[in-house]
Structure formats: structure tokens, C-alpha cells
Amino acid sequence: MLTCVFLLCSNFVLGQSSDAVIADYLQSCHDVHLSNNNRVVLFKNGQEKFDDLFAAVRQARSSIHLEYFNFRNDSISKLLFDLLEQKAKEGVEVRAVFDGFGNSSNDQPLKKHHLENLRQRGIQIYEFDKLKFPWFNHAVHRDHRKIVVIDGVIAYTGGMNVADYYIVGKPEFGDWRDLHVRVEGDIVADLQGVFINFWKKVTGETISGDRYYPGMRDARELFHGLKRDTTATAGEKTIGLVNRDPFISPKIIHDTFIQAISSAQHQIQIINPYLTLCSHVKRALTAAVKRGVDLQIIVSAKSDIPVSPA
Known part of the structure; x- marks a missing residue:
């Protein structure tokens, strides 16, 4: 059982497309909120994703929230943590959480002394459900989300964790292919809410305040040098966020796939x-x-x- 997110992104005319059928299904059967006025940028490889993410992190002004299945303790993570340390010194709130199983199954995991060092550097980082004996009691309840929200204005999500092999591949497999997206618009508040709710579950800390939900702000005016949504529908995309929790909505993504295929x-x-x-x-x-x-x-x-x- 995994806790994860799934994005339905489309521009549709109600009643005329399979996308419209799926959107109606999610709203009527699972109470999924559809947000409008969004921009979406697709990253087809790790180099694109991390170049864009790091550029955005450098320009953060108030908060950086990161949630990953794992941070592999390699050069890309070290570069990210160095950037986060610098932002923390500038007064930016930096919070990060990762999954215990994802970390343990990683061939270069973050260990206790790594976490202590990161906290001393101003990065609030915590592990969700660290594996303990008997580990199999928790092995199937994991956090598989990959979310970064910066200043409540832009967000990243998709398939990539933080690891070198998304850029350089692995010798035994060759290139490592995955997809990721950056979103701007109404959907960012939904992703921020997912992180904040999970942060409270992991740490007990309640995060609140308008600064985390600044409303619709044009990211193009606040963040420079990022890849842009150049499609004809930029700023008009409709996105539905499906937040799967094994104890609340165990079959929502499965059922959505069935509905999509059938439509x-x-x-x-x-x-x-x-x-x-x-x-x-x-x-x-x-x-x-x-x-x-x-x-x-x-x-x-x-x-x-x-x-x-x-």
C-alpha cells in the first residue's frame, strides 16, 4: 500500500472527450477537486528536472518543502542540501521528509549522523516510519510521493527521487528514464496542503499561515531562468490531484485507470x-x-x- 499522488491534466470541453468523462468521475465518485488556470512543464530526463529545480530553489524567498521516497546520499543530493543550507541561512524555511523504506532500500541511504548534520545546517528533515523490527509490519505502508513546493507558488511532482542515476544512469541498466513536471497555478495550493498535512503526521508540527498559500501569483514574475509552458493553453490547464492513501482511498488510482481506459x-x-x-x-x-x-x-x-x- 502506497501513499502517492496522481495528476490528471487536461484541457477539455465537458461532455465531448474522454478527459471530461474522467474528470466527472473523479469529482462525482471521489470528490477530487479540479483546479484551473494552471501551467505545466514536462521534464523528460533528470538533467532537465534538477537544473530547473535548483534554479527555483536558488530564488526561494519564504519556504521550501520537499517530500521524497528517498534522497540517495550522492553528489546530486549533496548539491541540493548545500543549496538548502544557503537558503536556510537567508531565512527561508526549509522542511524535508522522506520514507523509511525508501531510504533503507537505497544503496546509499541517509543515516542518523547525516540527518543530525543537516539539521545543524538549518534543514528540518525527518524520516517517515523508520523500519524497525518486525519491519514487515510497516513495509507495505509507505510514502511514495515526490513533491517540492517553493514559496507556495510553484511545485514539482512526478516519478523522480533525488539521485545521480536520473542523470548519469546505472551501469547495469544504462540510461534511467523517468518523467517529472513543474506546475504553477491553483494546483500548487493542493500540493502544499498534501505536504503540510503529512508534515504534521510525521513531526506533530502544525504549519499554518497565509504565506504558505499566497494565492494566484504569476510565477514568471517571481522565478527567472526556468523552462516555460509554451503551449497554446498555458495558464488555462485544468488539473485534478488524486492523493491516494491506503487507509482512505486505496483503489482510487486503480479505478481511475479503469475509467480512463474504458473512456x-x-x-x-x-x-x-x-x-x-x-x-x-x-x-x-x-x-x-x-x-x-x-x-x-x-x-x-x-x-x-x-x-x-x-
Whole structure:
């Protein structure tokens, strides 16, 4: 069971597209809030993501909130922590949280003395649900989110943790491919709320105040040198944030995938390194193909985690 986020991003005309069907489903069946007036920038590799993220961190004025499955203790994390230390010295509030299992399963984990050092440098960093004997009691309740919110104005989320291999790859696998996005607009407040609620769960500290929710502000005027959303719909995108919690909404992402597949009219494209399809998804995909939908699936030739064939 994982706690994670899933973004539905679209520009749709209600009643005329599969996106509209999915949006209506999320609102009516799962009470998912759809936010408007958003910009989205897609990063297709780690170099793009970290260059953009670091540029934004350097320009932070009030707060930097980071939530990751793991921070691998390598050069990219050290560079990030150096930047965060500098911002903390400038008076910026820096908070970070990571998952205990994600850290323990990491080949270069953060250890107790690393965390003590980071806190001495002004970085409030905590581990969620550190694995303890019997570890299997907690191994399936993990925080798999990757969220960074800066000044309550821009946010990053997606598939990438903090590790060198998102840039240089791994010798045994080659290039490491993943996707990430930066968002600006109404959706940032939703992601900020996810972090703040989780921070209280982990640390007991309540974070409140208008400075964390500054409202709609044009990030283009506050952050410079970042990759821009140059699409025709920049600033008008509708985004739904699906925040999955195993104890509250265990099947919400699964059910959303089923709804999306069942609503597809022309094409379904799936990229997944760990493709283990349940019977419900298989039936939905089979039905889509039978009604003429073009189905394209890309999986890893080599996987870091052996899984059963789909």
C-alpha cells in the first residue's frame, strides 16, 4: 500500500472527450477537486528536472518543502542540501521528509549522523516510519510521493527521487528514464496542503499561515531562468490531484485507470517499467482494443525490480 499522488491534466470541453468523462468521475465518485488556470512543464530526463529545480530553489524567498521516497546520499543530493543550507541561512524555511523504506532500500541511504548534520545546517528533515523490527509490519505502508513546493507558488511532482542515476544512469541498466513536471497555478495550493498535512503526521508540527498559500501569483514574475509552458493553453490547464492513501482511498488510482481506459476513444499509450496488470485492467484494455482503440505499451528491456510478466 502506497501513499502517492496522481495528476490528471487536461484541457477539455465537458461532455465531448474522454478527459471530461474522467474528470466527472473523479469529482462525482471521489470528490477530487479540479483546479484551473494552471501551467505545466514536462521534464523528460533528470538533467532537465534538477537544473530547473535548483534554479527555483536558488530564488526561494519564504519556504521550501520537499517530500521524497528517498534522497540517495550522492553528489546530486549533496548539491541540493548545500543549496538548502544557503537558503536556510537567508531565512527561508526549509522542511524535508522522506520514507523509511525508501531510504533503507537505497544503496546509499541517509543515516542518523547525516540527518543530525543537516539539521545543524538549518534543514528540518525527518524520516517517515523508520523500519524497525518486525519491519514487515510497516513495509507495505509507505510514502511514495515526490513533491517540492517553493514559496507556495510553484511545485514539482512526478516519478523522480533525488539521485545521480536520473542523470548519469546505472551501469547495469544504462540510461534511467523517468518523467517529472513543474506546475504553477491553483494546483500548487493542493500540493502544499498534501505536504503540510503529512508534515504534521510525521513531526506533530502544525504549519499554518497565509504565506504558505499566497494565492494566484504569476510565477514568471517571481522565478527567472526556468523552462516555460509554451503551449497554446498555458495558464488555462485544468488539473485534478488524486492523493491516494491506503487507509482512505486505496483503489482510487486503480479505478481511475479503469475509467480512463474504458473512456478512451482513439489511442491508449502506456509507459511502465513494472507492468503487472490485474484482471480488471486486462479486461478494460482488451475491450478497448476490440472497439478499435490503438493500444501502445512500452516496458523496460531491463528492470531493476523483477516483476511477473503482464
